[in-house]
Amino acid sequence: MGNFRKTVIGLNLKNHLKAVIVALVAFVALFLPYMNLEEGKRSVVGVALELLGGSSASKAYVFIYGTIVFTFVAAVMAVVSVFKTNEKVMKCWQVLQALATIFSGLLMFSTRTIAKASGLSNNFLNKDLSFGYWILFVGSLVTLVLVMSVTKTNVGYIALTVLGVIWLFPILWIVLTAFRAEQGYYVGYFIPKGFTFDNFINLFTNNSVLPFARWWCNTLIVALCSCVINTLIVLMTSYVLSRTRFAGRKAFMNILMIIGMFPGFMSLIAVYNILKGIGLNQSLLALIVVGAAGAAMGYHVSKGFFDTIPKAIDEAAIIDGASRLQIFLHVTLPLSKSIIVYTVLGSFLGAWSDYIFPSMLFGDKQSSYTVAVGLYWLTDFKRIDTYYTQFAAGAVIVALPIVILFVWLQRFYVEGLSGSVKG
Amino acid sequence: MKVINKNRNLITTFTKGDIFSRLSYIVMGLANIRNGQVIKGLIFLMIEVAYFMFMLLTGRHNLHMMRTLGENTQGMAYNEALGIYEVTKGDNSMLILLAGVVTLVITGLFIALWLFSIYSGERARQTRELGKRPASFLEDVKSLANENVHFLFLSVPVIGLSTFTVMPLIYMILMAFTNYDQDHQPPGNLFTWVGIKNFFTLLSTGDRLANTFWPVLGWTLIWGFAATFSCYFGGMILAMIINSKGIKYKKFWRTVFVITMAIPAFISLRVVATMLGERGILNVLLQQWGFTASALPFLSNVTWARVSVIVVNFWIGVPVTMLMVSGILMNIPAELYESAKIDGAGPVLAFLKITFPYMWFVTTPYLISNLIGNFNNFNVIYFLTAGQPLTLDYFKGAGKTDLLVTWLYKLTKDSNDYNLAATIGIIIFVISATFTLISFSRSAAMKNEEGFQ
Numbered sequence: 001m002g003n004f005r006k007t008v009i010g011l012n013l014k015n016h017l018k019a020v021i022v023a024l025v026a027f028v029a030l031f032l033p034y035m036n037l038e039e040g041k042r043s044v045v046g047v048a049l050e051l052l053g054g055s056s057a058s059k060a061y062v063f064i065y066g067t068i069v070f071t072f073v074a075a076v077m078a079v080v081s082v083f084k085t086n087e088k089v090m091k092c093w094q095v096l097q098a099l100a101t102i103f104s105g106l107l108m109f110s111t112r113t114i115a116k117a118s119g120l121s122n123n124f125l126n127k128d129l130s131f132g133y134w135i136l137f138v139g140s141l142v143t144l145v146l147v148m149s150v151t152k153t154n155v156g157y158i159a160l161t162v163l164g165v166i167w168l169f170p171i172l173w174i175v176l177t178a179f180r181a182e183q184g185y186y187v188g189y190f191i192p193k194g195f196t197f198d199n200f201i202n203l204f205t206n207n208s209v210l211p212f213a214r215w216w217c218n219t220l221i222v223a224l225c226s227c228v229i230n231t232l233i234v235l236m237t238s239y240v241l242s243r244t245r246f247a248g249r250k251a252f253m254n255i256l257m258i259i260g261m262f263p264g265f266m267s268l269i270a271v272y273n274i275l276k277g278i279g280l281n282q283s284l285l286a287l288i289v290v291g292a293a294g295a296a297m298g299y300h301v302s303k304g305f306f307d308t309i310p311k312a313i314d315e316a317a318i319i320d321g322a323s324r325l326q327i328f329l330h331v332t333l334p335l336s337k338s339i340i341v342y343t344v345l346g347s348f349l350g351a352w353s354d355y356i357f358p359s360m361l362f363g364d365k366q367s368s369y370t371v372a373v374g375l376y377w378l379t380d381f382k383r384i385d386t387y388y389t390q391f392a393a394g395a396v397i398v399a400l401p402i403v404i405l406f407v408w409l410q411r412f413y414v415e416g417l418s419g420s421v422k423g
Numbered sequence: 424m425k426v427i428n429k430n431r432n433l434i435t436t437f438t439k440g441d442i443f444s445r446l447s448y449i450v451m452g453l454a455n456i457r458n459g460q461v462i463k464g465l466i467f468l469m470i471e472v473a474y475f476m477f478m479l480l481t482g483r484h485n486l487h488m489m490r491t492l493g494e495n496t497q498g499m500a501y502n503e504a505l506g507i508y509e510v511t512k513g514d515n516s517m518l519i520l521l522a523g524v525v526t527l528v529i530t531g532l533f534i535a536l537w538l539f540s541i542y543s544g545e546r547a548r549q550t551r552e553l554g555k556r557p558a559s560f561l562e563d564v565k566s567l568a569n570e571n572v573h574f575l576f577l578s579v580p581v582i583g584l585s586t587f588t589v590m591p592l593i594y595m596i597l598m599a600f601t602n603y604d605q606d607h608q609p610p611g612n613l614f615t616w617v618g619i620k621n622f623f624t625l626l627s628t629g630d631r632l633a634n635t636f637w638p639v640l641g642w643t644l645i646w647g648f649a650a651t652f653s654c655y656f657g658g659m660i661l662a663m664i665i666n667s668k669g670i671k672y673k674k675f676w677r678t679v680f681v682i683t684m685a686i687p688a689f690i691s692l693r694v695v696a697t698m699l700g701e702r703g704i705l706n707v708l709l710q711q712w713g714f715t716a717s718a719l720p721f722l723s724n725v726t727w728a729r730v731s732v733i734v735v736n737f738w739i740g741v742p743v744t745m746l747m748v749s750g751i752l753m754n755i756p757a758e759l760y761e762s763a764k765i766d767g768a769g770p771v772l773a774f775l776k777i778t779f780p781y782m783w784f785v786t787t788p789y790l791i792s793n794l795i796g797n798f799n800n801f802n803v804i805y806f807l808t809a810g811q812p813l814t815l816d817y818f819k820g821a822g823k824t825d826l827l828v829t830w831l832y833k834l835t836k837d838s839n840d841y842n843l844a845a846t847i848g849i850i851i852f853v854i855s856a857t858f859t860l861i862s863f864s865r866s867a868a869m870k871n872e873e874g875f876q
Contacts, residue, residue, distance in 0.1 A: 108712075109712040109713075110712070111713060112711065112712060112713030113711070113713075123716070124713055125713050125714070125715070125716060126712070126713045126714050152669070154667060154668070154669035154670050156664040156665075156667055156669075156670050157670070159664055160665070160670070160676055163680075164676070164679045164680070166738075167679060167680055167682075167738065167742075168682070170683075170694055170695050170698060170738075171682060171686070173698060173704055185700075186702040186707075187704075187707075188707055188711075189711075190704065190707075190708060233579060233580055233583075236576040236579075236580075237577060240572065240576045240577055244573050246573045249573075252577070256584075257859070258856075259584070259589065259592065261795075261856050262592055262849075262851070262852045262855075263799050263828050263831060263848050263852075265801070265831075265832060265835075266592075266831060266835075266844065266848035266851075267588070267591030267594065267595045268591075269595075269835055269841060270521070270590070270591030270594040270595055271587055271591045273518075273521055274521070274586065274590065274591065277521075289587070290587050292579075292583060293583030293584060293586060293587035293588065294583070294584065294588055295580070296583070297588075323568045323569040324568065324569050324572035325568040325569065325572055325575070326568075328572070349687065352687060353687030353688060353690075355689050355805075355806075356832070372687070372689045375689065375690065375693065376806070379693050384697065391693075395693075395694060398687065398690060399685075399686040399687060399690050402687060403686060405685075406685030407678055407685065410677070410681060410746075413746065414746050414747075414749065414750055
């Protein structure tokens, strides 16, 4: 086998031999015990032959056939690669090996269904999977890693794919539920049997029971006002604290820090009474006012950003006769696009998803609810069965604009975040 | 040449100043009027008059009432003319306390203004002694846009903070020293000062409350460390994978994870909470896939629930760290890795000796503020489990996954035990302050505030 000694451009042949051996081991595992059943052990190929001969049918059978086909083809590619070692063959093997790994992995999730549909066993659990299966699955995975190292492909793709699926799983579920035709919280399957837009339509038409349109408008009004006012306050505070020096500056920052160490909603009951005193309780204005009053506490990130703008720019402007206010408006702000976007985004999101204060402020007054309070109210155990699909539709409607905004403005957010760390 | 001496304090101003300066300690603004700033001086004087009017009319009464928080309980009296029992109005301890706090805050602001007027008067006197003309009122107003821009910019935040943050905070801190609990609810009942009794019952051992407090505090600390460090290392590893050489479509991968972060927390957490229920989709699927024969108690068993909240927090928190770390990773000089490679260091060693020490150094302050944030992480616990599973061992309402903050919220909202809520709030403050002090002693960035400018 002199082939293993030669060098091929674009390939790292160090792990080639290992890959071929493990691929063949995985192939052999197809004939090793796969299921531990009461009447004895079965191999993957054995079960598959039985399924072909039997009369039952299930979509899950695809996984067992797929596993056999791709593991076999991948093993064939492994043998071919020994005699014809070039980039094209290796890439081809890599793709097939990835498919073999995916199918053998999914086989784990579908074995119970297969066993049930074919009548092999009614109470099969994955702990009954035999060692042959594990050799097959782990063997495929190891081969894939080795082949990727031969083709100099980053193994991180495997981790990213697995993590990505896990991360998006709940999101996929809520989107599917939002379009689900069958109502109710409990369903015994993942993909809906029927798709519909009714959940969305109901949200906006069924106003007497569920004034979602109202909630949405309430939240939008509060979030837009807060985001303008809060951004101004935060930028002004952080500008002053960063660019000017005055008596009491340190003391002011220390006071803010000390206040920040108390849990914010500890004093909500007092805030509520004060609002009652000035006649603002149970109104949306109260949310905006209280939000703006506390906005200055979030000055850190933008102050950190302003700190990095060279002071020489300010000094030059002062020599040219500009006042501090003019410097702020015409010099500093135009230089701070990313931090402005970051602050706007942050205050919009904060107002959009605030739950504690509105829930305390509005109590049972449903017409003033914001979406956060409203959607939480919908998932109460008394209502969840009736409203689950509509809750899902509401969640999608509320989250979608934010996600789009966020993905679009991600860059600024990262700059703001890392600015805060440099700090 | 003589210049304006800025290092004047309250005493030197008094000893060095003329008779008007000294009198302005009692009659505010006199020094300003004497030295040519008539309007400014009159404004100071008017403020002083207004304050004393306020104190005479209501403030004195407010402060006096605060000593007892009211003595007349609301009761029933027979009205002979109508022949029915009527409610006689009693004192409302809560409003008395609130009015007292408002008076205190106003007094505080007045003292600050008094100090300001003295300094302002002294400045005017010194300016005039140097033979210059003190700034006119119009010039003072104009200076708000220039050297005094901090007065202009900070006025709104200061007013807002003192009304809606400082004042309520003082109110709540005082409440920790009263017996304002479920049995002492105004207007029906009075509450009064009890000293540090609340702290004593909460921190001592043996009492039911203390038996709730210590386990909840323990879980809060465990949760804080577990949540912070799991997300920190998870996010770091994820960022390193995405940023490593040979991964294409980096932006795509980042976006996949950022989506979970972009969805408002109350939505993603409620969704996950419904998925983890006994009849939720995750249990359905796990049974269908053959991983378990019966539903798993994700949120109903104590240990399961505690692990679940940490795992779900990982799901939400990792993308945040990932984004933050991405920026820092790119700042690490590439030569370090190259020379490490030449010296024969593998990726693991390079991580342990280069990446991690660098990250650790840069992110320590972030990590500590994150830790404090997690001790107070209301959202994850409240939206996911609402503190459940409940237990009979705990004081009413508290559950096994409750943090101090969520317990505080429940005490405020559900059982109206405001005194306990306030006491817990103060304890949380002490914990946060301790960790902040640790962070300060470690953080070089805080000391070098001027470093970048």
